[in-house]
Amino acid sequence: MKTLLYALKQILPVFFTYVFVGIAFGILIHEAGYSLPWALAASFFIYAGSMQIVMVPLLITGAPLYMFAVMTFFINARHIFYGLGFIEKFQKMGWKYPYMVLTLTDEVYSIFCSAEYPESIEEERANFLIALICHIIWVLSTGAGALLGQTLPFDSSGIEFSAVAFFTTVCVNHWRQMGSRIPSLIGVACVLVFSTLLGADRFLLPALITSAILLLFFRPMAGLQTGGIKNADTCD
């Protein structure tokens, strides 16, 4: 019970994002001519917000399958980097291991990166509950959108900013808590340089790859200081 309450509290920052983006996807796919079971199945199996929204126009235009594959790879390739910090942690979780791996979305990743676990909380159980409840919220929200089938009765534009706000708070926490500020600064530099050079839609992957390379290059400087990470086991 205590662990469940703790999990719910950790989920709160992403709750509104999931509900409103989920509803938006439900409405979109419904308008494209897919009924409730399609929306639920897509959210259950894919469980990747931005890619699901990109998928709808591809479905409408009848794009070839390889196009779906290529788009998904480029939009979701960032997930390749997310897993690096959780290999040993998830492997210990038995039958839950594959589930934890496949449900590590942007939001769940951010929660795991910022969570501090009190001693009374079972960390593994809390993490599993966080992953499971987020998944359920996502599926139900898209279901609600598909049932609504039209725009919301009130103007919710701008609510999607809550995701950006949450990611920003995690950045601030990293800045304060990591022993080194080099990783954050490398992130800033990579965003500025690659978004200027390559444009809005193509900078993500080069920026991630370059930041990893730069981090390896700066390892003697960044590595020494990260011995002092406050909550070392949440992100290593």
Add this chain to the structure above:
Amino acid sequence: MPIPVIDSVLAICVVALMTWFTRSAPYLLFGGEKELPGTVRYLGTVLPASIMVILVGYCLRDIDLTAFPFGLAEILSVAVVIVLQWFGKNTILSILLGTACYMILLRTVFPA
């Protein structure tokens, strides 16, 4: 439905499988080893700080700094979140006020 059922099923399967592939790639690469290479362990520790900054940049990728409103609604709201989180350390409050700030700016100062 714009395209046949079987094509729709295949398309959703392809998207799901490719998403699963990107999420499981690091485990497929390094999960089998008894001891994680030091380099991977190091990246696992420091990379999140870079990734989160890049993710914020990615979320804000569509703002146009060369024409009105110069992404001011986004930039100001992110600044509000940073200040609140820096001094208040209350994540929920930072998100609520930051998002409220953005929604208000969007409706008053910088209407789309």
